[in-house]
Amino acid sequence: MPYVRQTSHLDRVRDLIAGRVVNPGADIARLASSYRRALDDYRLDPASTTGPRILTGAELRAVQQSEENFLRSTGQCLPQLHAMVREAGYCVILANAHGVTIDYAVDADQRKEFKKAGLYPGSCWSEDEEGTCGIASVLLDQEAITVHKTDHFRAAFTGLTCSAAPIFSPHGDLIGVLDASALNSPDARDSQRLVNQLVRQSATLIEDGFFLKSYGHCCILLAHRNRHFVEVQPEMLIAVDEHGHIVAANRCARHFIGGMDTLPRPVGEVLEVRAERLFDARAGHKLLSLRVAGSS
Template sequence: MATPVAEHVSRVEAAITNGLAARSPIAASWARSAQLHHLDPSSNPNEGRITAHELALARERLGPLLPMAAPHLDRLFQMVGGLGACIVLADAQGVAVDRRGSPSNDRAFEESGLWTGTVWSEADVGTNGIGTCLAEGRAVTIHRDQHFLARNIDLSCSSAPVHGPDGALAAVIDVSTARADLGDAVAGLIGNTVAEVARKVETDLFHQHFPRARVVVVPGLDRGQGALLAVDVDDLVIGATRAARQHLGLSGDLASAPKLLADLLGLEGHDSLERAEQAVLTRALVRSSGNISAAARALGLSRATLHRKLDRS
C-alpha cells in the first residue's frame, strides 16, 4: 500500500509529465519547483534559516512597513488564532521576519519552519503560500496537498502580497494552520481576510508616505482594491498604489514624472489661465463662505480688484 508521501509524489510527477501546468496554476508552480528550482517533492531539504544578524538586517530593510503592519497582524491573529493558525510576515525574498502564534502551537510551527528567520521562497521549498504568492505576485491559498514538498501537505496556507507606495512588492502576509478539519470553504474565507488585511497595510503605508498629498480613490473600482492616487496642490499625481497603477497603466517614479489628475481620470481640466484663475477665485470664496473681503485678503488682492475679476469671469 502506497504511503501518503509516495501518493503525493506520484500525483505531482504525473501532473508535470502530463502537461497540466498550462491549465492549472498549482501544476504550473509544481513545474517551476521541479524544473526551474530542481526540487524533489519527496525530499526534506535542510531548513533555510538565516542568522540573527541577517534577520535584524531584513527587518530593518522593511523600514516603516514592519511597525505599520504590527497592529493589523495583531487583529488578524485575534480573528484566526482560534483555528490553530499562526501568522507570518515575510519579506520580498520569502524570509519570515515577524509572526504571531499561540504558545501551545509554537513548537509544532517551529518544526514546520513557520518561524522567524526561515526562508519560504519557491526556490527553497517549492509551492507554498508565501513563495508562490511572491512568484506570481497575487494572493494565493495553498491547501494541504497542493504544496510541492510532501513534508508540507499537512499545512493550509493563505498568503497575500503587500505592495509599497511605489507599487513594488514589498512583503507577504501569510496565515497557516495544520488543522485537518479545515475545509476548502474556511480556507477561502481566511484567504479573503488575509487579502483585505494586506490592502489595509498598503493603504496605511501610502498615506504615511504622502502626508501632504490629497489621496484620491480611483473611480469605477471596488474601494477594497485600494486603488489610490496621491495628488499635490497643482492637481498632479505624484504617487499611485499598485492597484491604481495597474488600472491606469502607470509606471515609474511619479514623483519625478507626475501626471495630470484630470488627464488620468478623464476629467475636465483648467487648460487656460482664465479658467485656472476662476478656479482659484471660486475656492477662495468657498473657504470664506462667500465673504468678499475675507477672500480678497486670503488672495492678497484688494476688494475692488477681486470684484473686477469676478465681474469679468
C-alpha cells in the same frame, strides 16, 4: 507535523505535472508550473521531510532592519488578522519580497509547534529553496493563492494549509507577502475560502498603510465609489504634491481610474477638478464629488 508518505506524495506531483488532476479545485496550472520549476530548474526533492532554511539571529536582524519602513506600515494588521483566525488554529506570517519571514503573530502556547513547521521569523520560503508553497507562489505570480495540504511540493509541508496574498508598493512593485497558515485543518479546500479573503483584505490594509507612510508629505486624496464610505473605509488613495501633480496612487485607484500608468501628471488631466479646489477642500475637511477626466 503530520505529512503524507513520501512515495505517495511523489506520485501526486508526477500525476499533476502529467495532467492527471489529483487535487480538485486547486489552481492546477499554477501548481504544475511551480512543480516543474522545482524539479527541473531547482532540482528539489518532493519527498524531502526537512523544514525550511532558517536565518541566524544576526541575519534576521539585518533583514528586519532593511525592512523597517515596511514593518512599521503593518500597524496592527497582523495581530488583528490573527485574532480573526486564531480559534481555527492559524498563525499569521509576513514575508519580504525574497520570501524571508520578518514578522508573525501566533498564540504563545502554539509557538513551539509552528516553529517545528518552520513558521516563524527567519524562515525562508522562496520557490528555489522550498518549491511550491503559499509565499513562493505569490512571489512568482503576484496573485493570492491557497496552497492546501498536498498542493505543497515538499512532503514536509503536506499537513499545512497556507493562504497568501501579495503586498505592493505605491508604484506596483511587490514588497511582501501576507500569509495565514494552519498545521491542521479540514481536508475540504472550500474550508479555506474565508481565510483567503481575510488575508487579501489585510494585505490591502498593509499596502495602504505603506502608501500613507511613503507619501505623508503630500496631500492624500481619499476616495470611494460610494460617497457614504469615504470617511470610514476609503478604497482609493491618491497622492498629490504641492504643485498639483498626482505622484502616486494605490492599487485600487490605478485599477479604476485611467491615466495612472505614467506619473506624475497634473491632477486636472486625470480628474475633473482643479488642484486648488482639492487643497481648499483639504483645509476645510470637505467632501468632493469627483469625476474621472473624459468620462461621460
